[in-house]
Amino acid sequence: MEQPPSCPVQQNGSEGAPPYVTYAHMDRLHELQQPRSDSPRELTFLLISHVKELLFRAVLVEVDQAREQLRQTQVDQACDSLSRAVRVQRLLVNAWDTMTAMSPDEFLAFRDILGEASGTQSFMYRALEFALGNKDPRTVAQCSRSIGLYPELERALYTPSLYDEVLSLLVRMGAAIPRDVYEREPGAPYSPSPAVEQAWLAVYQEPARWRPAHRLAELLTEVSYQFSHWRATHLLVVERMLGSKPGTGGTAGLDWLRSVNEHRFFPELWTVRTLL
Ligand code: HEM
Numbered sequence: 266m267e268q269p270p271s272c273p274v275q276q277n278g279s280e281g282a283p284p285y286v287t288y289a290h291m292d293r294l295h296e297l298q299q300p301r302s303d304s305p306r307e308l309t310f311l312l313i314s315h316v317k318e319l320l321f322r323a324v325l326v327e328v329d330q331a332r333e334q335l336r337q338t339q340v341d342q343a344c345d346s347l348s349r350a351v352r353v354q355r356l357l358v359n360a361w362d363t364m365t366a367m368s369p370d371e372f373l374a375f376r377d378i379l380g381e382a383s384g385t386q387s388f389m390y391r392a393l394e395f396a397l398g399n400k401d402p403r404t405v406a407q408c409s410r411s412i413g414l415y416p417e418l419e420r421a422l423y424t425p426s427l428y429d430e431v432l433s434l435l436v437r438m439g440a441a442i443p444r445d446v447y448e449r450e451p452g453a454p455y456s457p458s459p460a461v462e463q464a465w466l467a468v469y470q471e472p473a474r475w476r477p478a479h480r481l482a483e484l485l486t487e488v489s490y491q492f493s494h495w496r497a498t499h500l501l502v503v504e505r506m507l508g509s510k511p512g513t514g515g516t517a518g519l520d521w522l523r524s525v526n527e528h529r530f531f532p533e534l535w536t537v538r539t540l541l
């Protein structure tokens with residue numbers, strides 16, 4: 266095996282690293298981006314990919330907190346967590362700008378080196394999708410290898426999602442939602458429910474009466490909107506870089522991503538707009 270290049274911030278001697286470096290392990294962090302080609306664009310690609318992984322985790326941390334707070338009927342606190350999640354999501358969307366600074370020939374110059382590696386294999390992205398409630402069998406199939414390998418991911422698949430907790434909360438607030446909707450098998454895909462759409466309709470028709478639920482509805486909509494915005498921008502970046510070439514992860518590329526783009530988190534919050 267080829268030795269990885271050493272850390273770009275080499276230290277002279279073994280003692281006396283500043284606390285900034287020792288506390289946050291900044292030296293180890295900078296050892297992780299190891300291009301395999303001479304292309305300076307590959308280093309940027311790796312840096313931004315690492316940043317995005319970390320940001321997926323930063324979103325997940327907030328979603329996990331919101332889920333726990335909803336379980337305890339702490340709606341205001343859950344909304345604060347979601348609004349922190351949204352700020353990180355905006356960073357994720359804006360980060361695409363750095364990818365489009367690369368021309369297709371510059372990307373193709375090192376793309377072969379990526380082999381079969383693909384964003385579809387990102388366990389952090391998948392854990393976030395599961396936490397929010399996308400348990401579509403196609404999505405699950407994309408990471409079936411990872412599910413066997415990473416117990417955390419398997420747990421994420423079989424734990425009730427944020428939206429499952431929202432629905433239980435609506436029931437506690439008096440919404441008429443059938444039991445099989447709010448006590449569903451947590452690993453199964455979610456099917457939109459007319460009763461849930463009606464519950465959101467009531468919230469939007471009388472926002473003053475349903476104040477906490479209304480704030481929650483709008484924050485959930487923003488989380489869903491930012492997620493779809495990320496996917497849509499990814500799709501545009503892919504079209505710009507690859508046209509309709511197949512992806513390294515074994516999918517058809519653009520067409521596959523287009524079908525993934527149709528998914529919406531918290532679907533009744535989108536369809537209820539028509540009824541208002
Ligand atoms: C030049 C830049 C990029 C190109 C051309 C590209 C291309 C693709 C393609 C073609 C797919 C479809 C799956 C497959 O590989 O067969 C895909 C999926 C994916 N990519 Fe990218 N990608 C790029 C950058 C990124 C970055 C920076 C991230 C974030 C770290 C990312 C995350 C993902 C994720 C999470 C999926 C799975 C989407 C889902 O399941 O909904 N991609 N990408």
Ligand SMILES: N[C@@H](CC(=O)c1ccccc1NC=O)C(=O)O
Pocket residue numbers: 314376379382383384511512513514
């Ligand atoms: N699926 C992309 C490759 C890709 O996105 C990728 C490959 C290796 C490591 C990270 C990647 N993307 C996201 O982090 C492609 O088909 O070119």
